[in-house]
Amino acid sequence: MKKLKRSARLVEMTEFLLSRPHTLIPLTTFADRYGAAKSSISEDLAIIKEVFEEGSIGVLHTLAGAAGGVKFMPKLHKEDALSFIQNFCRQLEQSDRLLPGGYLYMSDLLGQPAIMNEVGKIFATAFADRDIDVIMTVETKGIPLAYATGAQLNLPVVLVRRDHQVTEGSAVSINYVSGSHKSLHTMTLSRRALKEKSRVLIVDDFMKAGGTIKGMMDLLAEFDATVAGVGVLLESGTVDSDERLLTDYISLAKLTAVDSKTKMIEAAPGNYFND
Amino acid sequence: MKKLKRSARLVEMTEFLLSRPHTLIPLTTFADRYGAAKSSISEDLAIIKEVFEEGSIGVLHTLAGAAGGVKFMPKLHKEDALSFIQNFCRQLEQSDRLLPGGYLYMSDLLGQPAIMNEVGKIFATAFADRDIDVIMTVETKGIPLAYATGAQLNLPVVLVRRDHQVTEGSAVSINYVSGSHKSLHTMTLSRRALKEKSRVLIVDDFMKAGGTIKGMMDLLAEFDATVAGVGVLLESGTVDSDERLLTDYISLAKLTAVDSKTKMIEAAPGNYFND
Numbered sequence: 001m002k003k004l005k006r007s008a009r010l011v012e013m014t015e016f017l018l019s020r021p022h023t024l025i026p027l028t029t030f031a032d033r034y035g036a037a038k039s040s041i042s043e044d045l046a047i048i049k050e051v052f053e054e055g056s057i058g059v060l061h062t063l064a065g066a067a068g069g070v071k072f073m074p075k076l077h078k079e080d081a082l083s084f085i086q087n088f089c090r091q092l093e094q095s096d097r098l099l100p101g102g103y104l105y106m107s108d109l110l111g112q113p114a115i116m117n118e119v120g121k122i123f124a125t126a127f128a129d130r131d132i133d134v135i136m137t138v139e140t141k142g143i144p145l146a147y148a149t150g151a152q153l154n155l156p157v158v159l160v161r162r163d164h165q166v167t168e169g170s171a172v173s174i175n176y177v178s179g180s181h182k183s184l185h186t187m188t189l190s191r192r193a194l195k196e197k198s199r200v201l202i203v204d205d206f207m208k209a210g211g212t213i214k215g216m217m218d219l220l221a222e223f224d225a226t227v228a229g230v231g232v233l234l235e236s237g238t239v240d241s242d243e244r245l246l247t248d249y250i251s252l253a254k255l256t257a258v259d260s261k262t263k264m265i266e267a268a269p270g271n272y273f274n275d
Numbered sequence: 276m277k278k279l280k281r282s283a284r285l286v287e288m289t290e291f292l293l294s295r296p297h298t299l300i301p302l303t304t305f306a307d308r309y310g311a312a313k314s315s316i317s318e319d320l321a322i323i324k325e326v327f328e329e330g331s332i333g334v335l336h337t338l339a340g341a342a343g344g345v346k347f348m349p350k351l352h353k354e355d356a357l358s359f360i361q362n363f364c365r366q367l368e369q370s371d372r373l374l375p376g377g378y379l380y381m382s383d384l385l386g387q388p389a390i391m392n393e394v395g396k397i398f399a400t401a402f403a404d405r406d407i408d409v410i411m412t413v414e415t416k417g418i419p420l421a422y423a424t425g426a427q428l429n430l431p432v433v434l435v436r437r438d439h440q441v442t443e444g445s446a447v448s449i450n451y452v453s454g455s456h457k458s459l460h461t462m463t464l465s466r467r468a469l470k471e472k473s474r475v476l477i478v479d480d481f482m483k484a485g486g487t488i489k490g491m492m493d494l495l496a497e498f499d500a501t502v503a504g505v506g507v508l509l510e511s512g513t514v515d516s517d518e519r520l521l522t523d524y525i526s527l528a529k530l531t532a533v534d535s536k537t538k539m540i541e542a543a544p545g546n547y548f549n550d
Contacts, residue, residue, distance in 0.1 A: 004326075007285055007319075011326040014289040051279075051286040103442045107468060111433060113426035140434070141442075143418045151388035158386060159415070167416075168382060169374050193382060 089267035120148025176215030210245035364542035395423025451490030485520035
């Protein structure tokens, strides 16, 4: 037990909560930790709660009663998420991102942990109220997004592989059709990676017709698991609606036009920002 | 500008610093932000500094003078790192991790963002004083480690791929020999992913003889870049020293024995904990 002055206690409690998102912490934990009365702890939490909410950091959810406590849920105000995504879109529109075949280079953006953490916070905000056991993505570029989201929601990450790996043990493989090129691919998931009946949030960096995500959904069916939500950072807005393989997803940004000849790229906020 | 009571200001400053590791923040930023005198800000920082150091959270480094300010550097006390790694080793020793061929299933551990963040903090502590521009890893399982480390050190992550990808633009490829099986592999890095003369911290989840990491070093040479350090979560301790391809690395844990017949696994803290 530490006897701290109130100012030091506030600093420590703030760090304690921030590093344990979506975790219920009984008030007695704090009371015991600091040898303080529950009423003092409650006053401290009220101060933290106000700062977190005003600062677009998150909400402190208080549960009363014997099994009660406090839970920090990272939540970004929608206008802050929007201004972050608008800035992300401006960066996407830099013409030197255009690669042969109309592909867009975005590894520099995906390579910034601070950007990934912000995206993780937005997904954690968007899916905060869903009942989720695990986050799933397929290698490779969705991985940092999945971990950033998992960190904010306090959930494990399950990784679908393109090939069967010796380090994964026995696995379930499926074939899927990549929507845009109608080409056949394989994805595989370790048998022990996912419990039956898990509720799974699928996240990925990019979605065109949705073939890869549809593949993950097919894989989930093999595990008797269900889809709790789908979140993509960037979707292609140039897909015909009858080609689109899924409709129920959240996108944070949308590629609205890509012209290889004029090297023009246009991006806009995704459907998360529709009202 | 927000006029906050001191208690609220402490909460906000704590969050502000924690979310901006290895970033120099001028005192005037805080003074302007809160409309407070620099002397009050300095007092607040002294409180935060003490809590962070006692709580094994990190250090607040203060730079005096006109270009001065405060920088938060995540640092985990060595005894806390050790007790975390000892617990990690106990989990590794669960006999049901053994896969055919003597491989170890550890995707469940690597799939926990909280574990990855802790490992990231240990790497950030170990490499805090090196001059590093970028973190590098090769797909797939080292990726969450690289991002966790990059987040703590405020550095970007560069991802080496096994195959050339259309979304990476022109790339440099090399062949390398995987030490343990003497088999030939390819790795490839996008031309624009890494600036010339970059100082690179290489991280990976597992190292046996070190062939994969040696491959990344060869790739760095192609970019005229230099190795600022090598960190691996787990090394195999069953490699003969004359087979080992590199000697200058930090390991957090070590597999000291794996017996497929008796299903016995033994793991111990790595060379980071040698004195």
